[in-house]
Amino acid sequence: MLDLTVGEDEARRVLANWDVGELVGFPGERGGTANPAVVVDTAAGRFFLRRRNPRYSGPEMLRHDHALMEHLAAKWVCTPLAALSRSGQRWADVAGRIYELYPYLPGEPHDPQSEAQIRDAGRALALFHRAAEDFVAPPGKEWPRYHDPAKTIEALNWALGRLAGRKEPTSGGRTPAQARADLQRLLQVAEELAASLTDADYANCPQALVHGDWHPANVKYREDRICGIFDLDWATRQPRLVDLADGVMFFAGRRSAPLDASDIRSLTQPFVLDPDRTAALFEGYRSVGDLPPAELALLPGFLLARWLYCRADPMRRKIAPEEAIDYLLDGIWGPIREIRQTDPSHTVFA
Numbered sequence: 269m270l271d272l273t274v275g276e277d278e279a280r281r282v283l284a285n286w287d288v289g290e291l292v293g294f295p296g297e298r299g300g301t302a303n304p305a306v307v308v309d310t311a312a313g314r315f316f317l318r319r320r321n322p323r324y325s326g327p328e329m330l331r332h333d334h335a336l337m338e339h340l341a342a343k344w345v346c347t348p349l350a351a352l353s354r355s356g357q358r359w360a361d362v363a364g365r366i367y368e369l370y371p372y373l374p375g376e377p378h379d380p381q382s383e384a385q386i387r388d389a390g391r392a393l394a395l396f397h398r399a400a401e402d403f404v405a406p407p408g409k410e411w412p413r414y415h416d417p418a419k420t421i422e423a424l425n426w427a428l429g430r431l432a433g434r435k436e437p438t439s440g441g442r443t444p445a446q447a448r449a450d451l452q453r454l455l456q457v458a459e460e461l462a463a464s465l466t467d468a469d470y471a472n473c474p475q476a477l478v479h480g481d482w483h484p485a486n487v488k489y490r491e492d493r494i495c496g497i498f499d500l501d502w503a504t505r506q507p508r509l510v511d512l513a514d515g516v517m518f519f520a521g522r523r524s525a526p527l528d529a530s531d532i533r534s535l536t537q538p539f540v541l542d543p544d545r546t547a548a549l550f551e552g553y554r555s556v557g558d559l560p561p562a563e564l565a566l567l568p569g570f571l572l573a574r575w576l577y578c579r580a581d582p583m584r585r586k587i588a589p590e591e592a593i594d595y596l597l598d599g600i601w602g603p604i605r606e607i608r609q610t611d612p613s614h615t616v617f618a
Contacts (some may be wrong), residue, residue: 274306279317282367285353285360289313303501307372313373315351320359324501325366328408333500333575334358335406337479341400346392348496349375349549371494375488378519381527383548384492389519390552393482393492398557400477411504413470414480415570415577417462423580425456427593440594448599457604458576465569473507474563480504482511485529509563512553513570514571520545532586536578538599541606547616565612572607573601585614 275326276294283291289311297307305318324333337358340347348370350358360367379385423512428451442450479486480502488496518527528534553559579596587595611617 274304279308280305282360282362283308283310283369285355285362285367287354288315288351288369291613303499304569305603316348316370316372318368320366320368320371326408326617328333329466329501330359330366331406332409333369333503333616334346336400336403336500336503340396340399345396345399345497346395346495347500350597353605355414360471373488373493375490376490378484378487378527379486380523381547382492382547385489385494386519386545387548387552388489388493389482389484389515390557391486392480392487392497392552393479393515394553396479397476397499397508397511403477405505409504411506411515414478414502414506414510415573417458417465417573417576418577420458420580421455421462423584424458425453426584427451427596428455430589430593437595439590440598442594442597445595447597451593454576454596454600457572461572461576462568465573466568468514469566469569470507473509473566475505476511477503478508479514480505480506480510480512483535484527485535507570508573509567509570510566512559513567513574513592514547515549515553516541517571517574517603520549526540533595534590536582538602539606540602541610542559543614543616550616561618564617567617571610572604575607576583577601 279294280291291308295307296310302614303321303324305316308315308317334350334357337349339345341349350368350370352358353360353369357363358498360369369467378389382579399498428448431444431448431451437443438447467479479500481499486497487494487501488498517539520542522542522545523537524537525534528539550559550564579600583592583596
């Protein structure tokens with residue numbers, strides 16, 4: 269399990285790598301389910317100190333992500349630009365851990381009831397895609413298919429393996445037979461998706477430099493306009509439907525509880541699709557860029573791939589093993605039914 273805390277002593281020690289003076293306050297505001305981060309007050313002002321997950325800390329990823337930040341800053345996109353450390357880089361290596369320090373950007377969290385904010389999530393995403401069109405990426409971050417059904421199938425088989433020979437119920441009270449039956453049904457869904465949205469189909473979709481993790485916890489608002497876009501760890505060239513699926517799921521989808529950026533269970537809670545909110549998101553995107561109906565016709569497949577993956581992947585990495593199967597299965601079928609009932613010829617998509 270990943271350590272998701274940055275303590276005050278750790279912050280004080282790490283901040284010595286930047287010319288920001290001593291630590292004078294530790295408000296304790298935190299964020300991130302993969303990259304632990306904390307707000308710090310220094311003699312030079314308020315900053316956001318982030319410790320990068322080792323998965324995203326390779327030299328090629330650092331070069332790519334910080335070159336992208338510099339490119340977007342020059343285009344006046346509201347992404348943060350990491351402060352230069354004493355070494356002249358926009359990060360610091362402290363005992364083998366990579367840290368970044370960002371100026372603190374004030375703003376308000378997303379209001380899930382605000383259609384105006386959903387519309388602006390579409391507009392800001394289109395601006396992000398447009399600004400990155402001429403970005404020349406340093407080599408080394410050419411990543412494979414996102415939310416690949418093959419990876420989901422692998423994770424489901426892992427879960428089935430954990431049930432082999434088991435007789436006692438899961439921590440959530442499912443009998444092994446019940447859990448096994450649900451996993452087999454999910455496996456069939458994933459296999460059907462892999463056959464209907466092939467690697468070739470994926471590669472032939474219009475490409476963009478995507479954000480890759482477009483959800484409300486990665487933005488801030490001011491007067492219903494996005495004023496901050498954060499967390500570019502997943503920014504690579506992929507079909508832009510990757511970001512649009514995230515937008516529909518995380519901004520336009522309705523949930524029973526607010527999203528909590530520090531809680532993977534909150535971020536991956538079940539949702540209900542909402543045509544009016546989806547239309548607002550698309551309207552915002554189309555105010556800046558084109559969004560052809562033929563491209564959107566493939567969106568349900570991307571939505572299903574995203575939903576399955578955002579449960580199957582954390583199950584093995586972010587959830588205690590004894591809770592993994594219940595985490596995967598709790599509430600998973602509602603969104604699957606919603607997505608399967610989505611009609612790509614609906615006026616929302618046209």
